[in-house]
Structure formats: structure tokens, C-alpha cells
Amino acid sequence: MAQANSPQAKTQFGYRRHPDQDRPGQSPAEHPVVVVGAGPVGLSLAIDLAQRGQPVVLLDDADRIGEGSRAICFSKRSLEYWDRLGVGDRMVDKGVVWSVGRIFHGESQLYQFNLLPEDGHKRPAFINLQQYYAEAYLVDRISDLPDIDLRWRNKVTALEQRNDSVLLTIETPEGAYRLHAQYVIACDGARSSLRQMVGAEFAGQVFEDQFLIADVKMTAEFPTERWFWFDPPFHAGRSALLHRQPDDVWRIDLQLHRYADPVVEKKPENVRPRIARMLGHDKFEFEWISLYKFQCRRMDRFLHGRVIFAGDSAHQVSPFGARGANSGLEDAENLSWKLDRVLRGLSPASLLETYHVERSLAADENIRESTRSTDFMAPNSHQEARLRKAVLSLAKETEFGKRMVNGGRLSVPCSYDSPLSSPDADAWRSGPSPGCSMLDAPVAARAGEQAYLTDAFRKGGTDFTLLSFNNGAAIDAPDGVKDIRIGGEGGLADPSGLVAKRYDAEPGVAYLLRPDGYVAARFRQPTRAAIAAALSRAQGLN
Amino acid sequence: MPLSTNSNFARPDDAFRAIVEAHRGLTEEQSADFDAALVLILANHIGDIDVLREAIGLARRRMIDGQQQQQQQQ
Numbered sequence: 045m046a047q048a049n050s051p052q053a054k055t056q057f058g059y060r061r062h063p064d065q066d067r068p069g070q071s072p073a074e075h076p077v078v079v080v081g082a083g084p085v086g087l088s089l090a091i092d093l094a095q096r097g098q099p100v101v102l103l104d105d106a107d108r109i110g111e112g113s114r115a116i117c118f119s120k121r122s123l124e125y126w127d128r129l130g131v132g133d134r135m136v137d138k139g140v141v142w143s144v145g146r147i148f149h150g151e152s153q154l155y156q157f158n159l160l161p162e163d164g165h166k167r168p169a170f171i172n173l174q175q176y177y178a179e180a181y182l183v184d185r186i187s188d189l190p191d192i193d194l195r196w197r198n199k200v201t202a203l204e205q206r207n208d209s210v211l212l213t214i215e216t217p218e219g220a221y222r223l224h225a226q227y228v229i230a231c232d233g234a235r236s237s238l239r240q241m242v243g244a245e246f247a248g249q250v251f252e253d254q255f256l257i258a259d260v261k262m263t264a265e266f267p268t269e270r271w272f273w274f275d276p277p278f279h280a281g282r283s284a285l286l287h288r289q290p291d292d293v294w295r296i297d298l299q300l301h302r303y304a305d306p307v308v309e310k311k312p313e314n315v316r317p318r319i320a321r322m323l324g325h326d327k328f329e330f331e332w333i334s335l336y337k338f339q340c341r342r343m344d345r346f347l348h349g350r351v352i353f354a355g356d357s358a359h360q361v362s363p364f365g366a367r368g369a370n371s372g373l374e375d376a377e378n379l380s381w382k383l384d385r386v387l388r389g390l391s392p393a394s395l396l397e398t399y400h401v402e403r404s405l406a407a408d409e410n411i412r413e414s415t416r417s418t419d420f421m422a423p424n425s426h427q428e429a430r431l432r433k434a435v436l437s438l439a440k441e442t443e444f445g446k447r448m449v450n451g452g453r454l455s456v457p458c459s460y461d462s463p464l465s466s467p468d469a470d471a472w473r474s475g476p477s478p479g480c481s482m483l484d485a486p487v488a489a490r491a492g493e494q495a496y497l498t499d500a501f502r503k504g505g506t507d508f509t510l511l512s513f514n515n516g517a518a519i520d521a522p523d524g525v526k527d528i529r530i531g532g533e534g535g536l537a538d539p540s541g542l543v544a545k546r547y548d549a550e551p552g553v554a555y556l557l558r559p560d561g562y563v564a565a566r567f568r569q570p571t572r573a574a575i576a577a578a579l580s581r582a583q584g585l586n
Numbered sequence: 587m588p589l590s591t592n593s594n595f596a597r598p599d600d601a602f603r604a605i606v607e608a609h610r611g612l613t614e615e616q617s618a619d620f621d622a623a624l625v626l627i628l629a630n631h632i633g634d635i636d637v638l639r640e641a642i643g644l645a646r647r648r649m650i651d652g653q654q655q656q657q658q659q660q
Contacts, residue, residue: 430618431622445626
């Protein structure tokens with residue numbers, strides 16, 4: 045249904061025979077990295093690795109981009125990552141920008157929130173964009189990168205872990221072949237077959253409530269905001285969500301009864317009256333209808349020998365909070381620089397363990413947040429329902445009640461309690477502490493020119509970077525570390541003062557940023573030795 | 587600051603009475619709704635998650651003690 049409406053990008057691809065398939069059986073081709081699964085996570089990871097100079101084989105068992113809008117909300121953090129991958133503008137140009145959400149109870153609005161209430165950021169809080177567009181733009185970007193070898197209709201059917209490689213068996217329309225990979229990254233989704241092949245469990249909580257997602261095409265006057273209802277007049281006793289996508293497509297998400305029959309509920313003739321009640325008219329067409337239950341679960345370990353799991357294959361959350369695809373993209377940006385360093389022999393393989401440490405912490409946070417949202421929407425007991433009723437009722441007249449209403453807590457970057465971070469030795473009032481994501485702010489190379497700190501980071505090469513605030517005696521960054529200087533001769537200007545404000549900085553302050561834009565360490569009075577020690581720690585060298 | 591279990595009201599009987607009287611005339615269901623709202627209002631007023639957890643722990647111990655008593659009686 046949806047594919048007909050996405051003419052701006054190619055979505056159907058062909059299988060092509062690769063010379064690897066013609067090699068004799070006893071000497072399969074050898075590759076440093078094989079990424080399995082060409083969804084948003086696998087595609088982004090492949091681009092990131094290729095931009096770092098790593099050749100990547102990317103396998104997908106299909107020959108087309110998946111049907112349906114699926115993930116639609118992409119976070120500021122994801123857009124900043126996609127900027128670094130060269131696709132940010134295209135995503136934002138097509139996407140629908142939003143930052144305001146409204147929560148209703150019955151007929152009346154309880155409150156509204158703004159996810160990015162301040163200026164001075166390059167990217168908005170969120171865009172909504174159908175997942176098939178995101179994937180199509182990423183595939184387009186891959187065609188500029190000769191280091192990525194994207195093979196459609198290549199399905200991994202077996203894997204064997206060796207000491208120094210993984211041996212993959214791959215099924216194609218022209219039969220099977222094998223290849224060796226130093227590392228295999230499994231981005232093959234919630235039903236990951238690689239996860240089964242390594243024999244890993246995927247344990248967690250199954251939610252019994254069912255939700256119906258309908259994407260409808262219509263022209264409507266609703267603002268570009270996220271609207272969420274508890275117990276709306278058009279869907280008594282349950283919750284509902286309305287959200288705009290590009291091309292006049294609207295995402296509608298309706299909570300159904302726990303014991304509703306999915307086959308019956310999914311029939312368009314049964315969905316239509318519900319939506320018509322919600323919209324007050326039936327002048328709409330269906331783009332996509334999907335009905336599902338949620339699971340919140342994660343793998344115990346994201347590393348299994350030389351097979352590394354990223355995205356939904358490693359962790360799964362409920363969709364309320366946009367924590368699925370966005371957290372998968374954070375996995376990709378966390379993993380790619382580490383894997384690049386390990387493959388180059390610059391850092392020991394133990395650096396990869398910190399991918400597991402940091403991203404499993406993030407998975408726990410995402411699971412906790414999305415479980416709380418889901419439990420609030422679908423209370424598990426009479427008493428939970430009673431407490432929710434009290435919150436919704438208090439929200440009408442109290443601020444604290446509004447803040448307890450949980451209609452989804454939207455994805456923000458996780459803070460890592462990480463062995464790679466050097467703890468603060470100085471006193472800070474604010475600013476991103478070690479283990480937190482860098483903050484954006486406006487900068488200018490010349491008077492009148494508008495740019496952002498995230499641009500400067502990207503242009504520097506998305507590597508270890510020393511962000512320093514000039515005091516006339518600039519600290520030299522250690523070898524191989526990029527430099528962003530605020531103020532002084534040749535430095536970037538801070539016209540709004542927001543860089544200094546957001547980083548709690550006076551002249552002399554320096555922040556050491558990791559290649560994924562996370563803060564590794566910060567100093568009020570940096571010394572070469574302290575920076576070198578923090579760098580070495582962040583690179584997993586001690 | 588830890589949970590205070592000293593007697594904080596100058597006239598504790600007034601406080602107890604105020605809560606009892608608030609329930610007067612309510613059905614069981616309404617009383618439970620009322621308690622839920624009151625707990626949330628007071629929890630927010632305390633505004634300290636550690637104190638709240640300690641209070642929850644103290645209240646939960648009534649349930650455990652109750653179960654043990656029941657078991658002993660059996």
C-alpha cells in the first residue's frame with residue numbers, strides 16, 4: 045500500500061551475483077565486517093564504518109525496503125547522527141518537524157509539553173518520517189560509498205564461530221556460499237535469526253494489551269503535534285494517539301481490548317468506523333494497518349564472541365516513547381568507532397565490551413521508561429487503574445499531576461556510567477558531564493555566518509575532539525585528536541553565548557569528546573597529562 | 587532527611603480525625619479512590635524519593651506482619 049506513495053526514492057532492488065559466490069568451497073572470501081540486516085540500524089552502521097574507511101559487506105534477505113511506515117519518530121540525536129552520515133538534510137527536508145505534544149483526558153486537554161523549548165539547536169526535537177523513506181535515503185547514500193557492498197537476497201542460514209573469524213553460510217537465489225568475517229554485526233531485527241544461531245535467550249515482559257496502528261491518508265487541519273488521549277469520547281475507556289507524517293499521512297494508534305480478536309480487528313471494514321468516530325468523518329484512505337502486542341526485553345549480552353547485536357535484535361521496547369529505532373541508531377554510533385579502532389589495532393578488543401556495557405545500560409533505561417508508559421496506558425490491576433484515575437483527575441488542577449501523566453516519555457540520549465569516562469575532578473554547575481551526549485549550540489566562523497557546534501564536530505571528522513574555550517594559552521590537543529576552539533584568533537565565535545552557557549565554561553575550560561559525540565572528560569584547568577590520560581582511558585587503552 | 591516517625595502534629599487526634607471524617611459517607615470504592623488521590627498529593631508534597639520509599643517500606647511491613655500473624659494463627 046505504502047510503496048505506491050514513495051516515488052522520491054527507490055525501494056525495489058535486485059539480487060546480483062557476487063564473485064565471492066564463485067570461490068572454491070574450501071577458501072571462502074574474508075571480510076573484516078559483515079553487517080546482517082539492511083534496516084535503519086544496519087544501513088547507518090555500514091555508512092558510519094565505511095566513512096571511517098572500513099570495507100563493509102551488508103547482507104539483507106529481502107530485495108526491497110520493508111512495507112509500512114513502522115518507526116516514524118526520529119529524535120534530535122538520530123538526526124545529528126544522520127548529519128554525520130550525510131543524510132540529515134534529506135531526512136529533515138522530507139520529514140515533518142515537531143516538538144509539541146498534547147495530552148487529553150476525555151473531551152478536555154490536560155496539558156501540553158514542548159520537547160525543545162529553547163533556540164540554538166541545529167535539529168528539532170523530532171521529525172516524523174515513514175521508515176521506508178529513512179531506509180531509502182540511507183540506501184541512496186550507500187551508492188556513494190564504494191566501500192559498502194550491499195547484497196540483497198542474501199540470507200544467513202548458519203554461522204560458526206572460529207578463534208579469529210566467523211564463518212557464515214549464506215543462501216541466495218543461486219544457491220549457498222560461505223564467507224569469513226572478523227566481526228558480524230546482527231542488525232536483523234526483533235525476530236533475529238542470528239540470535240537463534242548463537243543460542244541466546246531474549247527474555248522479558250510480554251504485554252497482553254493489543255494496539256492497532258492505522259496510517260490513513262487525508263487532508264486535515266490538525267497541527268503538527270503529537271496528540272494523545274486517555275479515554276477519549278470516540279474510543280471510550282482506552283487510549284489513542286494521532287501523529288502527522290509526510291504526504292498527508294496520519295498515524296493513528298488505538299489501544300484495543302486485551303482479548304480482542306486480531307484477525308477481526310484488523311479488517312479495514314472494522315477499523316474504518318473507529319477512525320471515522322475519531323476524525324468525525326470518513327474521508328480517508330488506509331495506507332497501512334497493523335495490530336500488535338508489545339514486548340519489552342533484551343539479550344543478556346550484546347556480544348557473543350565475534351557476533352555483535354545492535355538494534356531490535358538486541359533489545360525490544362514498546363513504541364510509546366520512540367525508543368526503538370532511535371536507540372538502535374545510538375547502538376550504531378556507539379559501536380562503529382569502537383569496532384573501527386579494534387579492526388585497525390588501535391584499541392584492544394576489550395573496547396567492544398564497553399559497547400555492551402554502555403548500550404545495555406541504555407536498553408535497561410529504555411525498557412524501564414517504555415514499560416512505565418505502557419503500564420500507565422494499560423493498568424495491570426484494579427488498584428493501578430485507580431491510581432491512574434487519581435493522577436488524571438489531579439492533572440486537571442495541579443502541576444504535579446500533569447507531570448505524572450505518562451502518555452509516553454520520548455527518547456533522549458542515555459547517560460553512560462562508563463569505564464571510558466574520567467570522573468569530574470573540578471566543580472561544575474551544569475553542562476554535559478562525562479558519559480553524557482554533547483549539546484548543540486550556535487557558533488560562527490565569521491561574523492554573520494550561522495553554523496552549529498554539531499557541524500564543527502562533524503567537519504572535524506567525527507573523531508576524538510578537544511572542545512576548548514580560549515584563554516590565550518591554548519592547550520594543544522594530543523596527536524590525532526581534533527580541535528574545536530571557541531573564541532580567540534582563528535577560533536569559532538560564540539555569538540549568542542550559548543556554547544559557554546551550555547558547557548558551563550569560562551576561558552580555559554576544555555571538553556574531550558568521543559567520536560560518537562559523548563563527553564569523555566572535562567577540565568577547568570586542563571593539562572596535557574590529564575587530557576592524555578583521559579584520552580587513553582576513553583580509547584580503552586588502560 | 588530520613589522519614590520522620592516522631593509525632594509531628596501538636597494534636598495528632600485532629601489529624602487522624604480529619605482523615606477519618608473525609609471518608610464519611612463514601613462507598614468502599616469512593617474511599618479507595620480518595621485514598622489514592624490523597625497518597626499522591628502527600629507524596630508530591632514530601633517530594634523526596636528516599637523518604638517516600640522509606641514510608642512505603644514502613645507501610646508494606648504491616649502487610650508482612652499481617653501475613654505472619656495469620657500464618658501463626660493457622
